[in-house]
Amino acid sequence: xxxxxxxxxxxxxxxxNVQGAIDALxxxxxxxxxxxxxxxxxxxxxxxxxxxxxxxxxxxxDGFVGMEEKPTxxxxxxxxxxxxxxxxxxxxxxxxxxxxxxxxxxxxxxGLWSRLFLKGVKRPGIAVVLPTLTGRTVLMDVGANPDAxxxxxxxxxxxxxxxxREMLGISHPRVxxxxxxxxxxxxxxxxxxxxxxxxxxxxxxxxxxxxxxxxLYLGEADVVICEGFVGNVVxxxxxxxxxxxMRRIPDAILKSLHSxxxxxxxxxxxxxxxxxxxxxxxxxxxxxxxxCIICHGSSDARSIANALQGAAALHKRNVNxxxxxxxxxxx
Amino acid sequence: xxxxxxxxxxxxxxxxNVQGAIDALxxxxxxxxxxxxxxxxxxxxxxxxxxxxxxxxxxxxDGFVGMEEKPTxxxxxxxxxxxxxxxxxxxxxxxxxxxxxxxxxxxxxxGLWSRLFLKGVKRPGIAVVLPTLTGRTVLMDVGANPDAxxxxxxxxxxxxxxxxREMLGISHPRVxxxxxxxxxxxxxxxxxxxxxxxxxxxxxxxxxxxxxxxxLYLGEADVVICEGFVGNVVxxxxxxxxxxxMRRIPDAILKSLHSxxxxxxxxxxxxxxxxxxxxxxxxxxxxxxxxCIICHGSSDARSIANALQGAAALHKRNVNxxxxxxxxxxx
Numbered sequence: 160x161x162x163x164x165x166x167x168x169x170x171x172x173x174x175x176n177v178q179g180a181i182d183a184l185x186x187x188x189x190x191x192x193x194x195x196x197x198x199x200x201x202x203x204x205x206x207x208x209x210x211x212x213x214x215x216x217x218x219x220x221d222g223f224v225g226m227e228e229k230p231t232x233x234x235x236x237x238x239x240x241x242x243x244x245x246x247x248x249x250x251x252x253x254x255x256x257x258x259x260x261x262x263x264x265x266x267x268x269x270g271l272w273s274r275l276f277l278k279g280v281k282r283p284g285i286a287v288v289l290p291t292l293t294g295r296t297v298l299m300d301v302g303a304n305p306d307a308x309x310x311x312x313x314x315x316x317x318x319x320x321x322x323x324r325e326m327l328g329i330s331h332p333r334v335x336x337x338x339x340x341x342x343x344x345x346x347x348x349x350x351x352x353x354x355x356x357x358x359x360x361x362x363x364x365x366x367x368x369x370x371x372x373x374x375l376y377l378g379e380a381d382v383v384i385c386e387g388f389v390g391n392v393v394x395x396x397x398x399x400x401x402x403x404x405m406r407r408i409p410d411a412i413l414k415s416l417h418s419x420x421x422x423x424x425x426x427x428x429x430x431x432x433x434x435x436x437x438x439x440x441x442x443x444x445x446x447x448x449x450x451c452i453i454c455h456g457s458s459d460a461r462s463i464a465n466a467l468q469g470a471a472a473l474h475k476r477n478v479n480x481x482x483x484x485x486x487x488x489x490x
Numbered sequence: 491x492x493x494x495x496x497x498x499x500x501x502x503x504x505x506x507n508v509q510g511a512i513d514a515l516x517x518x519x520x521x522x523x524x525x526x527x528x529x530x531x532x533x534x535x536x537x538x539x540x541x542x543x544x545x546x547x548x549x550x551x552d553g554f555v556g557m558e559e560k561p562t563x564x565x566x567x568x569x570x571x572x573x574x575x576x577x578x579x580x581x582x583x584x585x586x587x588x589x590x591x592x593x594x595x596x597x598x599x600x601g602l603w604s605r606l607f608l609k610g611v612k613r614p615g616i617a618v619v620l621p622t623l624t625g626r627t628v629l630m631d632v633g634a635n636p637d638a639x640x641x642x643x644x645x646x647x648x649x650x651x652x653x654x655r656e657m658l659g660i661s662h663p664r665v666x667x668x669x670x671x672x673x674x675x676x677x678x679x680x681x682x683x684x685x686x687x688x689x690x691x692x693x694x695x696x697x698x699x700x701x702x703x704x705x706l707y708l709g710e711a712d713v714v715i716c717e718g719f720v721g722n723v724v725x726x727x728x729x730x731x732x733x734x735x736m737r738r739i740p741d742a743i744l745k746s747l748h749s750x751x752x753x754x755x756x757x758x759x760x761x762x763x764x765x766x767x768x769x770x771x772x773x774x775x776x777x778x779x780x781x782c783i784i785c786h787g788s789s790d791a792r793s794i795a796n797a798l799q800g801a802a803a804l805h806k807r808n809v810n811x812x813x814x815x816x817x818x819x820x821x
Contacts, residue, residue: 229673264671292734302670305678339633339722340595342560347636347719372726376734388678389723391670392716395703396724397731403623403707404735408761412743415757419750426746430739 160189160471163254164463166196167223167241168261170456173201176260179463181210187468193218193254196241220244224265226456231268242266246273249449256450256470258441260458266451267303267444275448277479279486282311283446284387285453286319287394288327290434293378297323297332300384302391303444309352312336312384316357317485318445319382320365325476326469327381334362335370335380337389345369349386361489405431440469445482450474491520491802494585495794497527498554498572499592501787504532507591510794512541518799524549524585527572551575555596557787562599573597577604580780587781587801589772591789597782598634598775606779608810610817613642614777615718616784617650618725619658621765624709628654628663631715633722634775640683643667643715647688648816649776650713651696656807657800658712665693666701666711668720676700680717692820736762771800776813781805 164180166173173196180192191214194201198219205217221239224230234243245257246269259266267285276283284300299319304311316334323332336354338346343354346369357366370379375393385393409427413420441454441462452470454462495511497504504527511523522545525532529550536548552570555561565574576588577600590597598616607614615631630650635642647665654663667685669677674685677700688697701710706724716724740758744751772785772793783801785793 227673229675290734292737305670337723339636339719339726342558344560350719372723372728373730373733375727376730385723388670389720392668392703392720392724393727395670396706396727397703399704399707400728400731401735402704403621404732404739406623408735408739411761412754412757415753416747416750417753419747422746422748423743423754426743430742 160256160474161191161193161254162256162258162467162470163193163195163218163245163248164467165223165241165245165257165259165261165266166194166201167220168259169454169458170226171459172260173197174204175458175460176463177201177204177208178460179467180215181208182460182464183467184212184214186464187471190214190467190471192467193248195220195244195248196223218244218248224262226262228262228265230262230264233265234269234272242269246270246275249273249451250275255474256452258452258454258463258466258470260454260456260463263302263453266453270444270447270451277446277448278483280446280482281314282307283444284311284315284318285442285444286322287442289375289397291376291378294381295327296375296378296380297327297382298375298385298390298393299382299445300387300390301394301442302387304387307349307386309349309356312349312353312386313356313360314446314486315384316362316366316382317489318482319384320362321478321481321485322443322445323381325478325481326472329381331365332381333367334365334382334384335367335374337375337383337385337393338369338371341369341371353384401434405434441466443469443473448479450479491587491805492522492524492585493587493589493798493801494524494526494549494576494579495798496554496572496576496588496590496592496597497525497532498551499590500785500789501557502790503591504528504535506789506791507794508532508535508539509791511546511798512539513791513795514798515543515545517795518802521545521798521802523798524579526551526575526579527554549575549579555593557593559593559596561593561595564596565600565603573600577601577606580604580782581606586805587783589783589785589794589797589801591785591787591794594633594784597784601775601778601782608777608779609814611777611813612645613638614775615642615646615649616773617653617776618773620706620728622707622709625712626658627706627709627711628658628713629706629716629721629724630713630776631718631721632725632773633718635718638680638717640680640687643680643684643717644687644691645777645817646715647693647697647713648820649813650715651693652809652812652816653774653776654712656809656812657803660712662696663712664698665696665713665715666698666705668706668714668716668724669700669702672700672702674699684715732765736765772797774800774804779810781810
């Protein structure tokens with residue numbers, strides 16, 4: 160299992176990527192990682208770590224897509240940027256997967272340019288796993304496709320259901336459609352069209368219909384489908400709200416306590432960790448002929464190591480072959 | 491100041507509406523409330539309370555739009571339903587405002603049918619006030635208009651800014667556009683078009699540009715504009731997440747404590763109250779020639795009383811006249 164890691168991606172690159180790669184290689188002996196980026200810098204950093212395993216190599220790239228750059232412009236100007244080289248390695252089958260904590264728009268745009276779509280897939284989409292009151296729910300798409308059509312959302316339902324089953328171990332994931340009401344006929348043209356398609360599809364048994372925003376975190380479905388604009392807003396509003404709560408709530412509670420303040424403070428800290436992105440293995444861009452895992456820009460080494468392991472698991476569970484089969488059957 | 495209260499609206503109607511009206515009348519001597527609904531039932535309930543002030547009267551209606559009914563169908567079948575009668579009372583200037591905790595789609599649809607739009611307004615929208623890390627932010631529209639165009643979002647910016655200034659006391663509210671990236675050129679056609687309009691408008695000084703989902707709860711703008719589908723999902727996802735946190739966090743923290751468990755439990759209870767909808771005065775449907783306040787379906791008497799007071803404040807602060815003037819200037 161060979162993975163190209165965009166060593167220049169993320170707020171703390173390249174150091175956390177070098178460390179994350181080493182951590183993953185130590186934990187998983189089947190992995191080979193290619194660090195893609197500024198070869199001189201990477202060699203120096205690698206030497207400093209003292210790591211000399213042969214499963215880690217360096218692939219040179221020229222520059223990278225910055226977090227604030229416009230993806231398409233940056234990719235045009237820097238055709239040998241780290242993320243572009245990662246995709247080329249996957250297109251030529253030199254690697255099985257790529258992982259990046261860089262500019263999400265850049266990762267997706269480079270992927271769309273490579274046209275490395277899985278057979279039958281109309282548009283790839285990004286899936287994320289969110290914690291809910293009752294377990295975990297996959298939300299898709301969170302921003303790869305801002306111009307979705309019903310047939311795209313339908314395919315997201317197929318892809319995310321397989322992802323939920325294989326990666327979260329839910330045997331019959333219930334699929335819901337994010338909407339602004341629970342009754343039939345609610346919402347805009349896009350969701351009404353998608354509702355029609357899902358209601359008549361081979362997946363209708365697992366389709367629980369419209370899910371309102373409230374139902375997402377209450378766990379009303381194991382998979383919730385939406386278009387990229389809505390999904391991205393939901394994901395980031397959730398981040399912002401969690402961040403607000405994790406500052407406001409401890410303040411209010413700790414000042415009510417005296418001798419046991421330290422116990423509550425420690426419990427809050429544990430809780431905050433459990434909601435951190437670093438614990439999750441990144442978000443897959445599903446619908447690609449290969450594996451692409453997108454990590455949060457603020458990823459640390461543990462997060463990168465988890466994402467590399469997640470990429471390996473996705474590959475091993477044959478998620479792509481199952482998606483291609485399911486799409487062929489449901490055409 | 492005369493208000494029609496949809497006595498049949500809400501999960502706990504009509505009892506909480508009767509009680510909420512009496513509470514508001516006791517608190518505000520300038521108010522007159524007309525309870526609209528099943529006259530026999532309302533008379534009986536009113537008699538039970540022992541209240542006999544002349545500022546409270548009953549206006550009969552036939553039936554109501556249920557929480558699970560399709561609004562337009564229900565309104566067609568029940569032209570004398572409580573919410574339809576409320577709007578008629580406002581259209582004939584028998585009341586200055588209406589308040590309802592009923593089916594939101596029903597309240598909005600009946601309003602659109604009445605065509606009681608404020609001069610210059612293309613489409614009314616619902617504004618809500620959300621707590622943020624730094625204060626309070628107005629989010630608009632949260633579901634009145636599922637087919638928004640840039641000129642609608644532009645008008646929402648104008649209306650919500652005036653609302654924020656007059657009702658929250660923010661002297662120069664910063665206006666942001668909900669988007670999936672902070673750079674120019676991000677997002678779909680609707681937000682790009684709106685960004686163009688706002689950047690060139692008389693409001694450009696107060697326009698802070700794109701705000702990502704994360705920025706909403708971090709208080710990056712005092713007013714955040716979006717189309718109704720996105721806004722409704724954001725509002726309800728927030729409700730669901732808050733509900734999850736308010737169950738998960740106390741569980742985790744309380745079990746870490748011993749002798750001071752009761753102190754933390756009391757602090758959590760206070761905190762939960764501060765995030766409750768019942769504390770806020772409902773959400774205005776802005777852009778109406780009159781005042782329409784929409785309450786959460788789960789409203790209690792205090793929430794209804796607050797909404798009646800909020801309607802009175804909105805009327806008193808001449809928010810509508812200011813909106814009409816601002817729209818005339820910005821044409």
